[in-house]
Amino acid sequence: MGETMQAAVIAAPGQAGVLEVPRPAAGVGEVVVRLEGCGVCASNLPLWQGRPWFSYPALPGAPGHEGWGRVQEVGEGVTGFSAGDRVTFLSYNAYAEFDKVPGNSLVKLPASLDGIPFPGEPVGCALNVFRRSDIEAGQVVAVIGAGFLGAIVTSLAQSRGARVIAISRRASSLEIARRYGAWETVPLDDHQTVLDRVRELTGGKWCDRVVEATGYQWPLDLAGELVKERGKVIIAGFHQDGARQVNIQLWNWKGIDVINAHEREAKVYLEGIRRGIAAVESGLFQVNDLMTHAFSLDELAQAYQALEQRPDGFIKGMILL
CATH class of the missing domain: 3.90.180.10 (Medium-chain alcohol dehydrogenases, catalytic domain)
Incomplete structure (x- = not known):
């Protein structure tokens, strides 16, 4: 060498x-x-x-x-x-x-993954986001952003028995979400249109969990409106390009829990990677x-x-x- x-x-x-x-x-x-x-x-x-x-x-x-x-x-x-x-x-x-x-x-x-690209850090991140989201069977879960992280969370949530509404601006991402078990998909194109569609899908009850997986201001605003009273907003997108604002009046009135799902401890990431390997081997994604x-x-x-x-x-x- x-x-x-x-x-x-x-x-x-x-x-x-x-x-x-x-x-x-x-x-x-x-x-x-x-x-x-x-x-x-x-x-x-x-x-x-x-x-x-x-x-x-x-x-x-x-x-x-x-x-x-x-x-x-x-x-x-x-x-x-x-x-x-x-x-x-x-x-x-x-x-x-x-x-x-x-x-x-x-x-x-494991040998079962030979020849398959495996970026462990984002896989572990997705598994940790899912764990922190406290998703249960029967819940309605909105996932805003159906990229790598959002697709994995969609698959894990539907396997838990939740009904997932995947919201994304690109048709190809929504197609992935459907393949991974999304109950419904909604284009992320207009704020009021998204609200109207999710209100219709949930019968006006809104969502038990909203996973914001984009890292941008508008979807963060949208998450606060889509979550039901006493629901949970999970911030999975990485908001690191400047300050953000939130409608704390709305969040406070709804009495929601807000979970910043990013981890900083290496041992937590490594455990997430191990869970991700097991999920892939069991065919979840x-x-x-x-x-x-x-x-x-x-x-x-x-x-x-x-x-x-x-x-x-x-x-x-x-x-x-």
């Missing part, structure tokens, strides 16, 4: 390239993974687009945090992993040929259905452009190595 590797670098807003950088070595308690691929996450669009609080160039491989691959090197003190193990993991520099990962931040992938667009390492700019523009059929992009 050489001493260097290729890594993508976001050099400036809207600009990316590939550099030759030193290949990491496993220190005590660390594992080096040779990447097979890494998902491209909408939460990183602000870094790609540029915001005053970011500095450039970004670190080599950043902000790739949805990687999977095979163990290349195991550092001293790490147990349970061997060279060649196929894994998914938590890191932040996975837009590269290799990444160095803490030995307690990996999950082995198929990750390869949702990984719709593939790019090479030197096409990171095109991957982010696709994420911004959402071409027809786009659910999630990935960098393959």
Whole structure:
């Protein structure tokens, strides 16, 4: 093996390239993974687009945090992993040929998933969102945003016995939601039209749970109107590109619970990944259905452009190595 590797670098807003950088070595308690691929996450669009609080160039491989691959090197003190193990993991520099990962931040992938792309971090995020949502049989659940996360939550909710109303602006996403068991689908095109349709579907009772999975202001506003009194709004979208406003008068009057479903503890993410693997093995959803667009390492700019523009059929992009 050489001493260097290729890594993508976001050099400036809207600009990316590939550099030759030193290949990491496993220190005590660390594992080096040779990447097979890494998902491209909408939460990183602000870094790609540029915001005053970011500095450039970004670190080599950043902000790739949805990687999977095979163990290349195991550092001293790490147990349970061997060279060649196929894994998914938590890191932040996975837009590269290799990444160095803490030995307690990996999950082995079973042989049943061989050959299937598996970005463990967003899968774990979706399973944790579902767990926090407290969805039960017989409930009406609105999922606003039927992308990768929304599609998985739709599948899990309907398997629990809930009736899911999937709301999304793109017809291809609504089709995925129907395939994954949505009871009804509603285009996210006009605020009042969405309200009228959900009122009709629920007989004016509104929704027991509303999962907001877009990360934008308008769907957050919509969520507060769609939820019933004493219902729950689950904020699953990543609202990180600026301040948000909410109608606290409405939320307070309805007496709703608001759940910020993002996790920060690695052990919680890892448990979500394990539950996600089990869900895939039991047939609740198929990750390869949702990984719709593939790019090479030197096409990171095109991957982010696709994420911004959402071409027809786009659910999630990935960098393959």
